[in-house]
Amino acid sequence: xxxxxxxxxxxxxxxxxxxxxxxxxxxxxxxxxxxxxxxxxxxxxxxxxxxxxxxxxxxxxxxxxxxxxxxxxxxxxxxxxxxxxxxxxxxxxxxxxxxxxxxxxxxxxxxxxxxxxxxxxxxxxxxxxxxxxxxxxxxxxxxxxxxxxxxxxxxxxxxxxxxxxxxxxxxxxxxxxxxxxxxxxxxxxxxxxxxxxxxxxxxxxxxxxxxxxxxxxxxxxxxxxxxxxxxxxxxxxxxxxxxxxxxxxxxxxxxxxxxxxxxxxxxxxxxxxxxxxxxxxxxxxxxxxxxxxxxxxxxxxxx
Numbered sequence: 001x002x003x004x005x006x007x008x009x010x011x012x013x014x015x016x017x018x019x020x021x022x023x024x025x026x027x028x029x030x031x032x033x034x035x036x037x038x039x040x041x042x043x044x045x046x047x048x049x050x051x052x053x054x055x056x057x058x059x060x061x062x063x064x065x066x067x068x069x070x071x072x073x074x075x076x077x078x079x080x081x082x083x084x085x086x087x088x089x090x091x092x093x094x095x096x097x098x099x100x101x102x103x104x105x106x107x108x109x110x111x112x113x114x115x116x117x118x119x120x121x122x123x124x125x126x127x128x129x130x131x132x133x134x135x136x137x138x139x140x141x142x143x144x145x146x147x148x149x150x151x152x153x154x155x156x157x158x159x160x161x162x163x164x165x166x167x168x169x170x171x172x173x174x175x176x177x178x179x180x181x182x183x184x185x186x187x188x189x190x191x192x193x194x195x196x197x198x199x200x201x202x203x204x205x206x207x208x209x210x211x212x213x214x215x216x217x218x219x220x221x222x223x224x225x226x227x228x229x230x231x232x233x234x235x236x237x238x239x240x241x242x243x244x245x246x247x248x249x250x251x252x253x254x255x256x257x258x259x260x261x262x263x264x265x266x267x268x269x270x271x272x273x274x275x276x277x278x279x280x281x282x283x284x285x286x287x288x289x290x291x292x293x294x295x296x297x298x299x300x301x302x303x
Contacts, residue, residue, distance in 0.1 A: 010036025129153025
């Protein structure tokens with residue numbers, strides 16, 4: 001019987017593990033996707049103490065720190081079922097039991113659901129511009145979205161691609177001004193605003209993107225790749241098995257101590273309603289540390 005089972009191998013999960021280890025709690029951290037969304041961050045320039053670091057490098061530091069403690073065990077694999085108590089059943093049939101659970105399950109990339117999207121997934125359609133831009137050297141690509149991941153992705157893609165279309169359904173971006181400045185500096189990025197993608201075109205691989213508003217007289221952008229960066233959906237399947245409440249945006253509802261509506265269950269990071277839904281490394285780390293503190297109090301007989 002572990003003191004705490006932390007589900008998720010991202011920033012929030014590893015931070016929770018670091019703090020729970022320092023509280024001398026017998027800790028297991030579980031996951032099948034190493035590093036979470038942090039692995040797709042090509043450049044991290046807002047982590048305090050690091051002027052600039054690559055996302056995968058930062059995630060490796062988190063992991064190394066967490067596993068430096070003797071009372072932290074890492075289990076690689078997918079949790080399929082969670083029951084109160086808490087009993088976690090893994091995909092391979094193994095069972096892990098713990099007094100408390102921290103859901104640091106993050107989020108999954110949102111899909112558009114347009115014709116051709118699934119058909120050409122992996123054949124020119126990707127959901128991580130910063131991860132896959134390298135494969136489109138000297139080619140033409142479209143990046144869809146207007147938030148940080150889309151605008152950063154366009155800036156990264158422009159370093160290797162011949163041309164980048166940044167397609168956004170609104171006339172203004174929601175990204176950090178830092179990234180907006182970056183794309184404005186690139187002469188091979190062309191904005192396609194007030195426009196929606198309606199179909200991915202191709203044969204064996206992507207050859208174009210059909211849009212609902214003509215651009216330069218055509219309703220089709222001739223591209224070799226389509227990077228879909230239109231936000232993410234909180235990964236709440238497991239906590240919903242326990243009956244944890246969600247907020248009106250689909251995130252796990254938590255209080256100031258990262259407590260969910262189920263006694264002994266906590267949440268941290270992108271999956272939670274905390275930090276004003278501001279999904280950042282810094283906020284995920286903060287929530288992870290608070291969750292571990294609350295776990296410690298709970299095991300000590302507090303709330």
